[in-house]
Amino acid sequence: xxxxxxxxxxxxxxxxxxxxxxxxxxxxxxxxxxxxxxxxxxxxxxxxxxxxxxxxxxxxxxxxxxxxxxxxxxxxxxxxxxxxxxxxxxxxxxxxxxxxxxxxxxxxxxxxxxxxxxxxxxxxxxxxxxxxxxxxxxxxxxxxxxxxxxxxxxxxxxxxxxxxxxxxxxxxxxxxxxxxxxxxxxxxxxxxxxxxxxxxxxxxxxxxxxxxxxxxxxxxxxxxxxxxxxxxxxxxxxxxxxxxxxxxxxxxxxxxxxxxxxxxxxxxxxxxxxxxxxxxxxxxxx
Amino acid sequence: xxxxxxxxxxxxxxxxxxxxxxxxxxxxxxxxxxxxxxxxxxxxxxxxxxxxxxxxxxxxxxxxxxxxxxxxxxxxxxxxxxxxxxxxxxxxxxxxxxxxxxxxxxxxxxxxxxxxxxxxxxxxxxxxxxxxxxxxxxxxxxxxxxxxxxxxxxxxxxxxxxxxxxxxxxxxxxxxxxxxxxxxxxxxxxxxxxxxxxxxxxxxxxxxxxxxxxxxxxxxxxxxxxxxxxxxxx
Ligand SMILES: Nc1ncnc2c1ncn2[C@@H]1O[C@H](COP(=O)(O)OP(=O)(O)OP(=O)(O)O)[C@@H](O)[C@H]1O
Ligand SMILES: [Mg+2]
Numbered sequence: 042x043x044x045x046x047x048x049x050x051x052x053x054x055x056x057x058x059x060x061x062x063x064x065x066x067x068x069x070x071x072x073x074x075x076x077x078x079x080x081x082x083x084x085x086x087x088x089x090x091x092x093x094x095x096x097x098x099x100x101x102x103x104x105x106x107x108x109x110x111x112x113x114x115x116x117x118x119x120x121x122x123x124x125x126x127x128x129x130x131x132x133x134x135x136x137x138x139x140x141x142x143x144x145x146x147x148x149x150x151x152x153x154x155x156x157x158x159x160x161x162x163x164x165x166x167x168x169x170x171x172x173x174x175x176x177x178x179x180x181x182x183x184x185x186x187x188x189x190x191x192x193x194x195x196x197x198x199x200x201x202x203x204x205x206x207x208x209x210x211x212x213x214x215x216x217x218x219x220x221x222x223x224x225x226x227x228x229x230x231x232x233x234x235x236x237x238x239x240x241x242x243x244x245x246x247x248x249x250x251x252x253x254x255x256x257x258x259x260x261x262x263x264x265x266x267x268x269x270x271x272x273x274x275x276x277x278x279x280x281x282x283x284x285x286x287x288x289x290x291x292x293x294x295x296x297x298x299x300x301x302x303x304x305x306x307x308x309x310x311x312x313x314x315x316x317x318x319x320x321x322x323x324x325x326x327x
Numbered sequence: 328x329x330x331x332x333x334x335x336x337x338x339x340x341x342x343x344x345x346x347x348x349x350x351x352x353x354x355x356x357x358x359x360x361x362x363x364x365x366x367x368x369x370x371x372x373x374x375x376x377x378x379x380x381x382x383x384x385x386x387x388x389x390x391x392x393x394x395x396x397x398x399x400x401x402x403x404x405x406x407x408x409x410x411x412x413x414x415x416x417x418x419x420x421x422x423x424x425x426x427x428x429x430x431x432x433x434x435x436x437x438x439x440x441x442x443x444x445x446x447x448x449x450x451x452x453x454x455x456x457x458x459x460x461x462x463x464x465x466x467x468x469x470x471x472x473x474x475x476x477x478x479x480x481x482x483x484x485x486x487x488x489x490x491x492x493x494x495x496x497x498x499x500x501x502x503x504x505x506x507x508x509x510x511x512x513x514x515x516x517x518x519x520x521x522x523x524x525x526x527x528x529x530x531x532x533x534x535x536x537x538x539x540x541x542x543x544x545x546x547x548x549x550x551x552x553x554x555x556x557x558x559x560x561x
Contacts, residue, residue, distance in 0.1 A: 205425075205429070208418075208422060208425065208426060209426070209429060211415070211418065212415055212418075212426050215415045215416070215417065215418070216413055216415065218377065218409070218413070219409065219413035219414075219415065220426075221377065221397040221398065222375065222397065222401070222406065222407050222408075222409060222413075222475075223401070223426045223427055223429045223430075223474070224397075224398050224401030224402060224429050224430040224478065225398070225426075225429055226398050
């Protein structure tokens with residue numbers, strides 16, 4: 042039982058990263074009503090970007106954040122303009138399979154370039170350190186990641202709720218046609234949503250690199266967590282993504298500790314299933 | 328100011344507007360009347376740039392606008408207040424209005440427009456923080472019109488502003504439209520309340536299955552057989 046408090050704290054910290062991962066998906070879904078199956082692969086690209094930048098130029102991993110954000114942003118925009126834009130003209134199934142195809146493409150492209158090996162960063166201000174606080178031991182990477190996730194989340198929240206561009210993004214999400222009557226270039230807003238979603242994943246990936254293995258198929262894990270989180274929080278709800286991210290952190294870590302590590306991801310699916318059956322609109326959906 | 332000539336408009340290949348011509352001069356209030364499904368909304372959406380004519384021409388201030396996008400049309404100074412209002416429900420009254428001024432970059436100008444709209448519809452001012460979706464039907468319509476005015480358009484297109492309102496509010500709404508016209512706004516109005524719409528208009532057009540079949544002053548049109556029979560039940 043004395044493990045409970047540290048586990049909860051650690052779980053909440055991880056939950057903040059999940060919240061960030063879910064946010065990216067929520068933005069894209071909110072504006073486009075399209076599910077991005079390649080979401081996890083955006084994270085993977087962010088991770089490789091951070092990993093390679095940090096190792097090749099031997100710089101502090103945290104400093105790779107803006108670069109990973111930029112790469113994620115461009116990847117998101119490119120996905121929209123070169124793929125999704127055309128998919129929208131097709132039937133529903135094409136939209137589903139389209140981003141699924143992008144997922145496979147990015148995953149195996151990474152496999153082809155980097156090989157299947159697991160890689161880890163060995164050096165960085167956060168890496169391998171921890172802080173002891175009574176009986177509670179907190180790892181630096183988790184702490185730092187949580188703080189930076191929170192900041193990134195806050196900035197994006199601010200961008201969407203307090204700026205003119207963010208309002209235009211919301212208007213596009215609510216009613217594309219009405220938004221166009223305001224003179225909003227809704228096509229650009231959609232591109233921007235993909236860019237923001239991608240940037241969010243770039244940041245999340247760069248943060249994750251501080252304490253997690255980098256490998257080509259990591260996307261699927263986080264994609265599933267992100268889906269479950271967004272479903273739990275309510276599709277398109279930013280507040281929902283945040284709360285649900287924390288809950289997802291608790292489910293995974295408490296489940297891993299008290300039920301067994303093999304089952305923790307099964308719990309994610311179980312949560313997803315229960316939400317879909319009992320509250321399909323999610324906690325904060327409408 | 329706006330000149331539409333012999334346009335044809337199609338929905339996925341099927342012509343719905345066959346031959347529509349009309350024009351609007353600066354300062355005029357023009358009414359377009361017609362039965363349900365005669366193509367009024369389609370015509371307004373075509374001017375708004377959401378649809379494009381497959382034949383004919385459209386000019387605004389002597390510039391061809393038949394291929395312009397909605398964003399370009401708004402920037403040229405035409406706004407469209409859609410049928411059924413299309414308020415951004417989860418956003419506040421003021422946020423809705425500010426979105427109407429999306430193309431206005433000057434903050435001061437935006438504040439001025441806001442004052443103008445609040446002056447026209449004081450109820451919106453008292454409700455500025457309330458969510459658009461929780462307003463009553465009449466208030467939502469005022470918000471929709473106010474939002475359309477926020478960019479201070481040269482031409483305001485209103486698509487059935489009295490739709491779904493109770494009779495007392497219908498009169499109020501049409502009075503508000505008359506006030507707008509008195510203040511110098513140029514308005515293209517589509518209305519179900521044919522008598523009122525034609526009485527207050529400088530000129531009007533009768534639309535029937537995608538064709539403009541009559542043109543004239545409001546009074547002239549009120550005396551045509553088709554208007555008498557089809558709309559006034561005489
Ligand atoms: N998106 C669409 N796709 C196909 N046909 C359409 C579409 N929208 C409208 N139509 C058809 O075009 C014709 C004209 O419709 P429109 O909405 O312009 O009429 P209206 O005069 O505005 O009618 P109302 O008084 O009911 O608003 C109708 O026959 C309608 O069925
Ligand atoms: Mg109509």
